[in-house]
Amino acid sequence: xxxxxxxxxTCCPPLLGRPLTADQSVDLARGFKxxxxxxxxxxxxxxASHAGGEACVCDLTDAFDLxxxxxxxxxxxxxxxxxxxxxxxxxxxxxxxxxxVLQTLSTLLQPDHVEPSRAN
Amino acid sequence: xxxxxxxxxTCCPPLLGRPLTADQSVDLARGFKxxxxxxxxxxxxxxASHAGGEACVCDLTDAFDLxxxxxxxxxxxxxxxxxxxxxxxxxxxxxxxxxxVLQTLSTLLQPDHVEPSRAN
DNA sequence: TCATTGGATAGACATCCATCTAATCAGAGC
DNA sequence: GCTCTGATTAGATGGATGTCTATCCAATGA
Numbered sequence: 066x067x068x069x070x071x072x073x074x075t076c077c078p079p080l081l082g083r084p085l086t087a088d089q090s091v092d093l094a095r096g097f098k099x100x101x102x103x104x105x106x107x108x109x110x111x112x113a114s115h116a117g118g119e120a121c122v123c124d125l126t127d128a129f130d131l132x133x134x135x136x137x138x139x140x141x142x143x144x145x146x147x148x149x150x151x152x153x154x155x156x157x158x159x160x161x162x163x164x165x166v167l168q169t170l171s172t173l174l175q176p177d178h179v180e181p182s183r184a185n
Numbered sequence: 186x187x188x189x190x191x192x193x194x195t196c197c198p199p200l201l202g203r204p205l206t207a208d209q210s211v212d213l214a215r216g217f218k219x220x221x222x223x224x225x226x227x228x229x230x231x232x233a234s235h236a237g238g239e240a241c242v243c244d245l246t247d248a249f250d251l252x253x254x255x256x257x258x259x260x261x262x263x264x265x266x267x268x269x270x271x272x273x274x275x276x277x278x279x280x281x282x283x284x285x286v287l288q289t290l291s292t293l294l295q296p297d298h299v300e301p302s303r304a305n
Numbered sequence: 306t307c308a309t310t311g312g313a314t315a316g317a318c319a320t321c322c323a324t325c326t327a328a329t330c331a332g333a334g335c
Numbered sequence: 336g337c338t339c340t341g342a343t344t345a346g347a348t349g350g351a352t353g354t355c356t357a358t359c360c361a362a363t364g365a
Contacts, residue, residue, distance in 0.1 A: 084234045084248075090227040097226065100294075101218030102353080107210040114203045122312060128204075135354055137313055142352095156311060156362055164296035174220075174291035222323080242342060255324055257343055262322095276332055276341060 096170050099146035104129060105139045112149060112160050119161035216290050219266035224249060225259045232269060232280050239272075239281035 085093065100106055111128060112120045126136045140160060143149045147166045151158050205213065220226055231248060232240045246256045260280060263269045267286045271278050 083230070085227050085230040087223065087227065090223040090230070094221055094223040094226045097217050098221030101214055101221040103207065103210040103214040104353085106214045106217065107205050107207065110203070110205040110210070126312095131353095132355065133312070134314080134356080138353075141313080153312095153361085158312065162296070167294045167296055171291045171294035171296075174287045174294075224323085246342095251323095252325065253342070254326080254344080258323075261343080273331085273342090278342065 093170070093173060096146050096148065096166065099142050099148055100170075102139065102142075104131065104136075105143055108136070108139055109143060109148060109162065113162045119159040121157040121159050123157065125160075213290070213293060216266050216268065216286065219262050219268055220290075222259065222262075224251065224256075225263055228256070228259055229263060229268060229282065233282045239279045241277040241279050243277065245280075 100109065107128070108125055111125055112118075115124065122133075122136065122140065125140075126133055129136060140149070140151070144151060144160075147163055149160050149162050151160045153159075220229065227248070228245055231245055232238075235244065242253075242256065242260065245260075246253055249256060260269070260271070264271060264280075267283055269280050269282050271280045273279075
């Protein structure tokens with residue numbers, strides 16, 4: 066199973082404080098790319114904000130004016146980027162976020178290196 | 186020219202704690218999309234980690250095996266997403282990050298909403 | 306076993322995008 | 336003015352991507 070889940074491996078350290086290597090940027094860009102679509106970003110927010118921290122596909126599909134297969138496609142992109150994971154329970158499949166991966170992406174954008182010297 | 190810089194307007198509050206509206210997700214996805222390319226992500230990290238918080242295009246181009254116009258294109262994408270800004274000083278053009286926009290994107294991905302200091 | 310429902314997969318298609326070459330623009334210096 | 340260098344713009348092109356319809360798979364229940 067060629068799961069990639071690269072982000073957790075690359076993980077936390079490489080902030081913007083030091084330049085990313087080419088390999089790191091490939092892994093991390095995959096995560097941001099998955100979030101770079103309005104439908105996917107809203108899917109993620111719906112999942113994250115849903116009661117219990119998870120949502121079934123049926124809930125998600127109703128929130129969009131898109132066909133089921135299209136939603137399914139976007140969920141797959143998010144899943145393969147490691148941002149969410151799905152689990153089947155009976156008839157329904159429930160999706161929840163992968164907080165560690167989101168944390169990695171979040172930390173990367175933290176402007177920690179910005180020194181308070183706002184002189185200019 | 187109508188700059189878009191949407192992210193600062195949409196700004197801080199809409200974390201994953203509550204679902205994004207369709208409009209919000211369009212704005213925010215634009216930012217993540219800009220980061221969703223390995224070259225652009227590395228460009229951003231090079232700029233952010235460069236001495237003085239800014240880098241001229243000449244420095245950036247050398248770090249890639251790509252032509253000048255291609256780098257210029259990626260810089261434009263980052264610029265139009267509001268993630269960086271450029272300033273000409275003499276012969277060279279210097280780019281620096283826009284910390285507020287990066288902070289907005291970073292906060293959005295924060296797994297759980299930890300109120301910074303303000304009680305709700 | 307068969308029909309029903311939730312969801313994914315396959316394939317097609319139009320659009321978008323990353324990259325290139327060629328041309329253009331903006332300063333600096335002669 | 337002319338030329339050189341730094342950088343963007345214009346246009347072309349092959350590959351990636353978002354969306355659809357049609358089909359298939361998995362679980363449920365009569």
